[in-house]
Amino acid sequence: MNIPFSNLPRLVIIGGGFAGVALARKMIKEPVQLVLIDRHNYHTFQPLLYQVSTSSLEPDSIAYPLRKIVKRGKNTFFRMAEVASIDPDTQKIHTNIGSISYDYLVIATGARTNFFGNTTIENNAMRMKNLPQALNLRSLMLENLEQAVITTDPEKRKELLSFVLAGAGPTGVELAGGIAELKLNVLPKDYPDMDFSEMEIHLIEGAPRILPPMSEHASKKATKFLENLGVHIHLNTQVKNYENDLVTTNTDLSIRSATFIWSAGVTGAPVSGIKSESLIPRANRYKVNQCNQIEGYTNVFAIGDISVMETKEYPRGHPMVAQPAIQQGEHLAKNLKRHLKGKTMTPFKYFDKGSMATIGRNKAVVDIGKFKFGGFFAWFIWMFIHLWFLVGFRNRFVTFFNWTYNYINYDKAARLIVRPFKNDNGSTERV
Amino acid sequence: MNIPFSNLPRLVIIGGGFAGVALARKMIKEPVQLVLIDRHNYHTFQPLLYQVSTSSLEPDSIAYPLRKIVKRGKNTFFRMAEVASIDPDTQKIHTNIGSISYDYLVIATGARTNFFGNTTIENNAMRMKNLPQALNLRSLMLENLEQAVITTDPEKRKELLSFVLAGAGPTGVELAGGIAELKLNVLPKDYPDMDFSEMEIHLIEGAPRILPPMSEHASKKATKFLENLGVHIHLNTQVKNYENDLVTTNTDLSIRSATFIWSAGVTGAPVSGIKSESLIPRANRYKVNQCNQIEGYTNVFAIGDISVMETKEYPRGHPMVAQPAIQQGEHLAKNLKRHLKGKTMTPFKYFDKGSMATIGRNKAVVDIGKFKFGGFFAWFIWMFIHLWFLVGFRNRFVTFFNWTYNYINYDKAARLIVRPFKNDNGSTERV
Structure with missing residues (x-):
């Protein structure tokens, strides 16, 4: 090498x-x-990938060249x-x-x-574990909106305006919230000739509550936030298949949707x-x-x-x-x-700093030890911590600026369709 | 529709x-x-595309959603x-x-x-007229550097470190300057284990001087700037072919290069x-x-x-x-x-505000009527005017910030390889 x-x-x-x-x-x-x-030649700040998918942040703000990290040492080497x-x-x-x-x-x-062996879902679903996938998702959502605005068939339009997420962990919840905010604040301005009451966001979760790894309190708060944003939550429901734009589950729920996102497992x-x-x-x-x-x-x-x-x-x-x-x-x-130095190694001890998820503007949930809270203050902490952990001053600054800009203007400005990227399975078809 | x-x-x-x-x-x-x-669903600020290719700016800073432009009117519609x-x-x-x-x-x-009918060049050369092409070029350059650092064959490494541009209009000149700055200020820090004296940048122009549409004065200044940055300029030379990584011309000049950029005509x-x-x-x-x-x-x-x-x-x-x-x-x-309103139309009259090209840090050339100057002041004017004409406050602000950051830190921070995009000819191969 x-x-x-x-x-x-x-x-x-x-x-x-x-x-x-x-x-x-x-x-x-x-x-x-x-x-x-x-x-890849860059480090990805995965917790903010969903903001790339929902047009809040540009990809370059949440990625950092790995060579910038290792170049500080004389005996360090990066190899892609x-x-x-x-x-x-x-x-x-x-x-x-x-x-x-x-x-x-x-x-x-x-x-x-993790698609748990379901290759149909693997071939047809969108996913969001890296930057190209996040950009693909952004592009697909915007493309489907462009399609919807020219579609005269009401069934087809409903399908194009349905966004279905499988899995209500932090990724699913944050994505659902981000899409709901697009629907409420951004898209009606962009598409004045479209009726956004037709747009639906469905969040499907196999467990009896959303955000299963977090506290009951966080689940309840997040559920309320999402419902206020108009997200349909389906609990105790498992997605069984996604084919020909039809999502089917183990209950009688089935939804026609052109955008199906799988975030149900890793x-x-x-x-x-x-x-x-x-x-x-x-x-x-x-x-x-x-x-x-x-x-x-x-x-x-x-x-x-x-x-x-x-x-x-x-x-x-x-x-x-x-x-x-x-x-x-x-x-x-x-x-x-x-x-x-010839000393023995010491055992690792995890210090749980807490967990959090953001649903949208002024809306987040935080569990820190015994403290469980949600709302504006949680959202503010969420922002501060995510800025803090972003690598590099430039990324922090641009992200901070974009958040401030989006907050003041009720906007998400990075709405570019730049396609196609290669999908995980090697195809450049649609995803 | x-x-x-x-x-x-x-x-x-x-x-x-x-x-x-x-x-x-x-x-x-x-x-x-x-x-x-x-x-596309966005407007592209083409004069700054070369900064995307040379990792100075992220693509989202120089693009603007077209729907944001037309949404201000009630009787306006955008269709992709x-x-x-x-x-x-x-x-x-x-x-x-x-x-x-x-x-x-x-x-x-x-x-x-414009490839003037040369399909071999059209199939093999990089171009830079839109955002996906600019991102392709950025990725290819970075990929070739990653290849170069692991190559033990000196001939192959030289080829990977040779960047050849055909056409010394503003695009060719600005790209050559941008690549030269990467070589001088950014890459040696990123690749401490590579000898960048091996890296060569060749600018090939059919006319007897670079920047043919600008003044003699601008040509001379720009030539000096580029030469000081280490760019090899070949005048009165036309590229004849580019195949199997070999650039051939109508003179005895031929260069092995893995990155060949065609900016010789539109x-x-x-x-x-x-x-x-x-x-x-x-x-x-x-x-x-x-x-x-x-x-x-x-x-x-x-x-x-x-x-x-x-x-x-x-x-x-x-x-x-x-x-x-x-x-x-x-x-x-x-x-x-x-x-x-039933009135007759009036003839268009072009008001020539001048022309300009930037070569790099503190280095630009400007022709405004009789005034022809180059250097720091020209560069400052160039920056100011380009910021002014960028669409949208967000884009201006992020661009201004990135320029300031890059200037202070001698850096170009948007060095991500995000690939592959589709090439103009539909292939996703290499470009």
């Missing part, structure tokens, strides 16, 4: 998400040769590559741009959308070569010990969404969100520094 | 570029039913469509979303890249249906009279790059840049208003 020879031990990190970047940043000045590998496999016996990884040996390997490949994105006993089959994630070492290995680690660290408090692993990923990355950095 | 019936005369504008938008804005409150048609043909006899236009009749038709379809983008006598074959542009009426028609107009208004001062038509387009659009609005 053309990495210069060095006497330093080589640390290879696969994945430039929250976990990989947190680790890389802390290791840049340490006595290792650091190689960060990602298939797809990892094909790992060979722990020879301590090598194989990629589309060649092979490389490692002394320490950290797998931080994160998660991808699964790990493991790399081949790690022994199968270390992988939790159902979750596709690696079992790690308290030091993030993958079971059965001492110099191969997993952090973030791809890892499952079973603890008393979190018997099925930590939540698959940014905070555990960042904290595991930072903790592993500490442990690697200790290890390089 | 599903436009509501109206008693008002219908004005259809094809194209939301500078000319079409200038006209539309002035006609919004007039007693016409206005229909603006474009194949590709026009297939015009039938002046029945006063109808036919598009991919249906047909529509008109009382007044304005063709403002602009220009596209040609009109006419619509079928207008009688061929009204089209200037060499230029593919419509002959119009002083009132922008296409020769042989009274209610069909052409404005901007697609029109050629032969005058004493401009025997081959006005320059194909933003100013004549804007002025023709605004003048035609005045004439249509006069016509609607």
Whole structure:
């Protein structure tokens, strides 16, 4: 892979998400040769992807060139590559741009959308786990609106104006809220010749309440917010199929819709070569010990969404969100520094800073320990924290400006159709 | 096309570029039913496309939703469509979303890249006349750098680090300057393990000087600026072919290059249906009279790059840049208003506000009448005017911020590879 020879031990990190970047940043000045590998040349701030899809933010504001992160160190290297496999016996990884040996390997490949084996849904649904997908979704929604405005067939128009989301976790809830705000504040101005009472947003959730990972209080508040925005919530309902623009479920609910978004689950994105006993089959994630070492290995680690660290408090692993990923990355950095100095590693302890979801203008829900609240103050905290964690002054500033602009003007200004991107399955058709 | 019936005369504008938008804005409150048609849902500020390609600005800063422009009027409609043909006899236009009749038709379809019939170059070269093309170019340049850093074959690396531009009009000059600044200020920080003395930028021009439409003074200044930035300028040289990464010319110059950008000419983008006598074959542009009426028609107009208004001062038509387009659009609005009031139309008179090109940081050239100057002051004026003409407060603000940020930090921060877009010829291969 053309990495210069060095006497330093080589640390290879696969994945430039929250976990990989947190680790890389802390290791840049340490006595290792650091190689960060990602298939994109940028880090994506996933919690704001839904704002790209709903035309609030431009993609460049929530992405950050990975080379800007690693360039601060002399012994750091970034390589844009797809990892094909790992060979722990020879301590090598194989990629589309060649092979490389490692002394320490950290797998931080994160998660991808889980279709639970339903290939029809996989082929037809929109998803939103990375920037091209978020831009595809933005473009499809705007294209369907352009179609709707010229359609004289009322059935077809209803279909084009129906937005269906499967899965009411934070992604589904935030997307539903964002689309509802487009409907209320932006689109009627853009399409004065269209009747937006025909536009419907459906949020379908298998559990008995939305935002299942959050508190009952947050669920209730968010439900109220969404209902006030006109979102139809269907609980205890599972989407069974999506074909020929028809969403069908396990109840008698079925909806014709040209925009169906699947946010009903994620699964790990493991790399081949790690022994199968270390992988939790159902979750596709690696079992790690308290030091993030993958079971059965001492110099191969997993952090973030791809890892499952079973603890008393979190018997099925930590939540698959940014905070555990960042904290595991930072903790592993500490442990690697200790290890390089000949000290023993210390167990990871997750500090739960709370969780939150935003529904729209002045509307968010926050759970921090015992404090559970929703509304303007929660929304304000949500904004502040998301700005804080965005990487780079430029991104923070442009995002802050766009939010302020959108807030004052009841606008979402990044409404460009720029297409087509390649879909996950390789086609450029529609998605 | 599903436009509501109206008693008002219908004005259809094809194209939301500078000319079409200038006209539309002035006609919004007039007693016409206005229909603006474009194949994109946004207006592109073409003079700054090169800054998208060279990672200075995000695409959303130089684009503006066309619906935001037309929504200010009650009788205005936007339709995203590709026009297939015009039938002046029945006063109808036919598009991919249906047909529509008109009382007044304005063709403002602009220009596209001219390959002068060389299909090999057309299939292999990059171009930059719209946003997807600009983003493709940005991605290709960054991808080639990622390739270069892992290449051990010195010949191959040289090829990946060679950037060749055919045509030294404003686009070629500004792109060459932008790439040279990436080389000097940005890339060495991003790729500490690459030797950027190997990176070459070649600007090839058939005329005996660069910036042929500008003054001798501007040419000289710009030449000096570019040479100081390390750009190789080849005058009196025509590119003959580009195949298998080899650029060949009509001299003994040939260069191996993985990034070849064709900016050596534009040609009109006419619509079928207008009688061929009204089209200037060499230029593919419509002959119009002083009132922008296409020769042989009274209610069909052409404005901007697609029109050629032969005058004493401009025997081959006005320059194909933003100013004549804007002025023709605004003048035609005045004439249509006069016509609607039963008054006769007045001839267009072009007010030449001057021309300018920027080469880089503190470096631009300006011709305003007798005043011809270059350097910091010219660069400052260039920035001010481009900000002024950008549509929308948000775009101006974000652009201003990004320029300030880039200036202070010697940075160009929008370095994301987001691919693939569809190429003009429909393929998603490489470009």
